[in-house]
Amino acid sequence: MKKKIVIHQPDFVPYLGFFYKVKISDLFIILDDVQFIRRGWHHRDKIKTKNGAKWLSCSTVKDQREQLINKVRLSNDNDWKKRHLDLLSQNYSKSAYYETVFEDIKSIYDKDIDLLMDFNIEFLKLGFDYFNINTPIKFSSSYDIQSKSTQRILSILKKENASTYITGVGSKGYLDTKLMSSEDIEIEWIDYQYKQYKQLFNGFERNLSFLDLLFNHGKNSLNFL
Numbered sequence: 001m002k003k004k005i006v007i008h009q010p011d012f013v014p015y016l017g018f019f020y021k022v023k024i025s026d027l028f029i030i031l032d033d034v035q036f037i038r039r040g041w042h043h044r045d046k047i048k049t050k051n052g053a054k055w056l057s058c059s060t061v062k063d064q065r066e067q068l069i070n071k072v073r074l075s076n077d078n079d080w081k082k083r084h085l086d087l088l089s090q091n092y093s094k095s096a097y098y099e100t101v102f103e104d105i106k107s108i109y110d111k112d113i114d115l116l117m118d119f120n121i122e123f124l125k126l127g128f129d130y131f132n133i134n135t136p137i138k139f140s141s142s143y144d145i146q147s148k149s150t151q152r153i154l155s156i157l158k159k160e161n162a163s164t165y166i167t168g169v170g171s172k173g174y175l176d177t178k179l180m181s182s183e184d185i186e187i188e189w190i191d192y193q194y195k196q197y198k199q200l201f202n203g204f205e206r207n208l209s210f211l212d213l214l215f216n217h218g219k220n221s222l223n224f225l
Helices: 016-023 079-092 098-109 116-130 149-159 169-173 177-182 211-224
Strands: 004-008 027-030 044-049 052-057 137-139 164-168 186-190
Touching (some): 004 016, 044 079, 044 211, 079 211, 098 116, 116 211
Parallel strands (some): 027 137, 164 186
Antiparallel strands (some): 044 052
16 A cells, blocks of 8 residues: 655644645654754744735744754733734734634643744644645654654654655755655655635735635635645
8 A cells, every 4th residue: 555655844834735734644754853944844834914914933942053843932021922913913804704813822822832833733623624634643753763864854764665665856956856766755746826815905925824814715715725
C-alpha cells in the first residue's frame, strides 16, 4: 500500500497550501526539532487590511541564539496578543463569519500556553476542523534522528515505510532528489493554486494566513482549499 507523507514545521496560522498538502497526505509529521527561524514563518503570517497585507507576529522569548522550534517560548507580555485581536477585529469585523471565527480565535489567545509550538498547533487544529482534515499526526522529535537536511527527511520517511513525499515546489532548491530516488521515494511536488474567494477590500490577495478565508467563508472554506 502506497503511503503519502508530508513533513512540515508547525508554522503560525499558515497559508492555504499548507492545509492542502496535509489534506491529501496519509500522515502529517510535524517537524518540531529543527532550528527556529526568526525571519521565517514559524511565528508570523499575513492578514489582509484596508492598507494591504500586514504581518501578524507572535512575540517570543530570545533564550539563546539557536533554538529548536519545540523549545521556543512565548513572551509573558500579553500586549502582543491584544494587538493581534485588535488588528483582526479592526479588519474583519465586517466579514460574513466574523463573530463565530473571532470567538474561535480568541479562545486560543485566552489559553495559558507557554510554547510557541503548542500555540501554533492550536491554530492548526482550528484549520483542520474548518477544512475537515483528519490526517494522523506525529512529531519528528519522536524518531530521535540526528541526521540533517534531505537525509533527515529520508530517514523519517523510511521509518514510516513511505512511498511518496509531498512537498512544495519551493523545496526544489535544497532537496536532494537523487538521494530520495535512490531509496525509491517518489516526490509529489505541490505548486498550490488558489481558488479565488470573496475577500474584504479591493482585489484578491494570495498567500495570506488561512484566517482570512475563515473570516470570509466560515465552514464553507473547505470548498476553496
